Amino acid sequence: MSGHVLGPVHTAIAVSDLTHELGYWQQVLGFTLLGITEVGGPLPEQETGVPGLRSRLAMLALHGQTVELYQPLAPGGRATYRPSPADIGSWHLAFRVADLGALIRDSAPWGWQVRGQVAVVTEGPGPVGARLAYLHNADGTILEFIQLPG
The missing domain is CATH 3.10.180.10 (2,3-Dihydroxybiphenyl 1,2-Dioxygenase, domain 1)
Structure with missing residues (x-):
């Protein structure tokens, strides 16, 4: 056993409408909003390998679980994936x-x-x-x- 992973940090989910999803996650699921920000520039570009990446993101928490909801703002030409639970690479x-x-x-x-x-x-x-x-x-x-x- 290598022990490289010390524990989970967060789960990130790309959304088309951050405001709408924040309502659901807070009002229905009971998550607490930790903060909202907009990120762009060298850091997200370097980390993701996506030139021009800019996103509006929110961090939420509930019972020790942290979820990052982010709405990509740039670059354009994004796709929306709707995989079946049987598709390789799908997750929940x-x-x-x-x-x-x-x-x-x-x-x-x-x-x-x-x-x-x-x-x-x-x-x-x-x-x-x-x-x-x-x-x-x-x-x-x-x-x-x-x-x-x-």
């Missing part, structure tokens, strides 16, 4: 919730929809009786929500 972020039905209901006005259907774990290794749902939005972001039994 999973959250435990108290009431999956209420979360799904409260997410709908923000443009988040159940991708398939609510599923129930019937055998291990997962927690038997847990209810699971993938929600996705128009940007192609996928979040998984898990309601544990009991």
Whole structure:
């Protein structure tokens, strides 16, 4: 075991409308806004290898999890990816919730929809009786929500 990684820092998600997504993440998911800034210039260009990269970004936190939402402003010509969960390179972020039905209901006005259907774990290794749902939005972001039994 190499031990190179000391721990997670944040999860970053590119969004088409930072203001709208901030509303969802704060009002529905309960995240706290840590700050908003605009970044550009040599640092993001060097780190990402994208010349002219400029983004408006927000940092949010909840229960020790930090999420960076960023809206690319430049350069132009960006694509929106909407991978299937079966596509190589797709990803999702999973959250435990108290009431999956209420979360799904409260997410709908923000443009988040159940991708398939609510599923129930019937055998291990997962927690038997847990209810699971993938929600996705128009940007192609996928979040998984898990309601544990009991």
